[in-house]
Amino acid sequence: MYYNGIYHLFYQYNPYGAVWGNIVWAHSISMDLINWTPLEPAIYPSKPFDINGCWSGSATILPGNKPVIMYTGINPQNHQVQNIAFPKNLSDPHLKEWIKPDYNPLMAPTPANGINASSFRDPTTAWLGPDGQWRMLVGSKRGRRGMALLYRSRDFSHWVKAKHPLHSSRGTGMWECPDFFPVSENGTDGLDTSTMGKGIKHVLKASLDDKKHEYYTVGRYIHEKDRYVPDNTSADDDSGLRFDYGKYYASKTFFDAGKNRRVLLGWMNESDSVADDVAKGWAGVHAIPRVIWLDRKGRQLVQWPVEEVESLRVHQVSYHEQVLKKDDVLEVDGITAAQADIEVTFHLPTLEKAEPFDPTWVNPQILCSQKAADVKGSIGPFGLMVLASDCLDEYTAVFFRIFKDQDKPVVLMCSDQSRSTSRKEVDKTTYGGFVDVDLEDGMLSLRSLIDRSIVESFGGGGKTCMTARVYPTLAVGGKAHLYAFNRGTEVVRISELKAWSMRKPRMN
Secondary structure, X not given: OEEOOEEEEEEXXXXXXXXXXXOEEEEEEEOOOOOOEEEEEEEOOOOOOOXXXXXXXEEEEEOOOEEEEEEEEEOOOOOEEEEEEEEOOOOOOOOOOEEOOOOOOOEOOOOOOOOOOOOEEOOOOOEEOOOOOEEEEEEXXXXXXXXXXXXXXXXXXXXXXXXXXXEEEOOOOOEEEEEEEEEEOOOOOOOOOOOOOOOEEEEEEEEEOOOOEEEEEEEEEEOOOOEEEEOOOOOOOOOOEOOOOOOOEEEEEEEEOOOOEEEEEEEEOOOOOHHHHHHHOOOOEEOXXXXXXXXXXXXXXXXXXXXXXXXXXXXXXXXXXXXXXXXXXXXOOXXXXXXXXXXXXXXXXXXXXXXXXXXXXXXXXXXXXXOOOOOOEOOOOEEEEEEEOOOOOOOEEEEEEEEEEOOEEEEEEEXXXXXXXXXXXXXXXXXXXXXXXXXXXXXXXXXXXXXXXXXXXXXXXXXXXXXXXXXXXOOOHHHOEEEEEEOEOOOEEEEEEEEEEEOOOOOO
16 A cells, blocks of 8 residues: 555565465565565454454555555454454554454354355455445355455444345356456546546456466446446456466555556466475565556556666667567677566568467467467567577577467467476466557567566556566576577567666565
């Protein structure tokens, strides 16, 4: 949350080990979303309503500029219940201490309300309706139907469950970390969570416990009926739109009133083994925060790294009008390739020879695994090879392929980890997603943030994003290289490429 000029990040943390357990709410603060200072945990098990764990939740800023936290506690029966916490001292700018009143829990599963006590967690930021009532969602499921349960309150202390969920979807399983927020149809500015009315759509996101990835829909919130109706422009299930098609989960947005933007933070878990986590003493990182807004077509969100990350840039290099013929590889020299920020715009002189698109190719991840970076095509694969070793024995490839579907281009974006490391125990899944761009001007952009074991990539100006956790053994430190490449038969031009070495921020 953003409060009085300071960003507060609360996150699930085990103070006693590198693997999951003993969960508390760790607390870090920042002035710029990039450099972070750790504080003591804000919330930890101490009362009957959370003695077995303090799980995920959200913050809400109440009228009078008073922040509150709602979170899931695990009680002595191992039931999931929803609790509230308040700052002990509002004059403390860092809000280090939080109080949990004894009237917790505010929401609990009972035989009467039919809630599954082990599938009832992760309350959202609340919003205030025109009728003066607060609303909040809690993730749940009934059988295999995932749902966002709706609760209402007039005083933020007494909550009543609505008869119907705000929304649900069959076959999706447990909805963890739901998120519900408004977006403007007329611009990129963020909106306070309680904003509604003309020119506004809403986004509902669910993190799918079964699949360990997230999906979202864009739609309309009918506040008079407290129902959310997705537009029919994307699937309302695990094949639908995703914030990120790679290693990214349990994300959460907040309204940044300081810069009038909605900011998304996501968690990247590891790709190596539990034994590796224990050996290194930690597991899991946060992705670079992203600003998100509704695309001009109104069908999906656009994401871009917060501008503050650019403060870490040093030693810029640039390339212009570089031609990449079949099998050309261009090294991007003069930067620290192990920690870099690279923006490249490709120009495709013609789309005439694009391969036909097979309508059965509905799963882009499978398609990317079948058409990996070393599988030659017509227009593509072209893109970047990052964290690459000298002889390309090791690299992570982020690239595009262009297909033609009834004279309309189809853009596939892939992140191929198959050769990212020689370590055998690492998950090397190849990720994929389609990019909704028309290519009328032949231009297609890619940005990648590279940080030693992390590659965050943004295709088509942030329309499709992929995060990879990779663990190179050869392309480490000064031995890492960065290349632009084309393995397609058709020429691809680099209209412009800019890259920077990145300084290390202050981290916990």
